[in-house]
Amino acid sequence: MKKIAYYPGCTLKTTAANFEESAIESMKKFDIELEELDRWNCCGTVFSLATDDLMHHIAAIRNLIRVKEEKSNQVMTLCAMCYNTLKRSNQRVKSNQEDLDKINDFMYKEDLNYNADVDVLHLLPYLRDEITFSKIAKRVKKSLNDIKFSAFYGCTLLRPKEIQIDDPFMPTILENLITALGGETVETPYAIECCGAYQTVNQVDVVVERTKVIIDGARNQGAEAIVTSCPLCAFNLDHRQKETKKKYSKFIEMPVFYFTELLAYGLGIEFKKEWKDLHYVDPLSIFKN
């Protein structure tokens, strides 16, 4: 079995455990083991944009040192925000030797210096480019049976352009995966917009408005469910439907999936009760077989 170093991040160990488990189980079907790093820490979640703020890149770079310690030059991520943060911090030190030197100096107690030589991967482009959607289609045991999905990309896989995994204005990677799994997709103008992100902590109203627009937009195009790749998008679009329904009584709820849950389902892996329990809107209601 081929092993790839894997960085989970905080949320995949808690509220998005269904994302992690479904990804690991699915990859095993392709003889790939996502091997979790022995040690890792929070990536920082968001990339610091201030030019004079190096401190907030240390958490990300420390994780890349952990990757090197395991004799690997690449690391797989699932969480869209971890991907964005690790990749951009990596790019910043790769293109700026002075920043890299300062960070290495600061982390003098680490056994090795970081040389900006780790590739940060995300599972979606890996499925597209390495495993390929045609191979996935051949392995489907339970088809999504023409269920209509609306892909929700959110921000951190597409912007800025230095880290984009697909066309930033017309991405198709999630749609192509769903098609390979036997599902149908609908287009909405909201697929590449923001879900309201961390405003969900202290400005819930902002997120409620986003959730309403995004779910209603998907429903108007005939979608039965949303598919996403970010644990924060998933929380906002799924769990915040409770507050959305409270504010808009005519709002109709819609299940929200991680793409790996659908991949696992298609590959014949059981959709576990523990996964279902992490959803707010019942995800199993849409499956027809």
Place this chain on the structure above:
Amino acid sequence: MQKEISTKKIFSKLLEKFETISGENTFNCYQCGCCSAACPVASEMDLLPSQVMRYIQIGLTDEVLNGNTMWICATCYACQARCPRGIDIATVMETLRQIKLRKNEDWTVLGKIDVDELNKLPPIALISNLRKMTG
């Protein structure tokens, strides 16, 4: 009569600091409004992103810093992806936040949020919010 048009009169210490932290030149903005059109949360803002850019250009920094635009921004980069002048508006917003946060003026105060609500939040929400909204 000759009149001199210059940015010198409005170029305050604050704007100098702003350019140092952001690395962005707001005078590149020609007010096309693409950023405001692209922003999915513009309706919640006191000033639209393009208005913030204009206010900074003409030195109305207090108005910008006392508004809510930079706190509604969730750094989604929709504006930056569409700016025809190559301005990183998300970084402009971050810089405005930083100017406040470096003076200990936090936007998120955890004590004001119900504990049951906090317990429901995933780590990704809490950490990202505290990273952007507190100093």
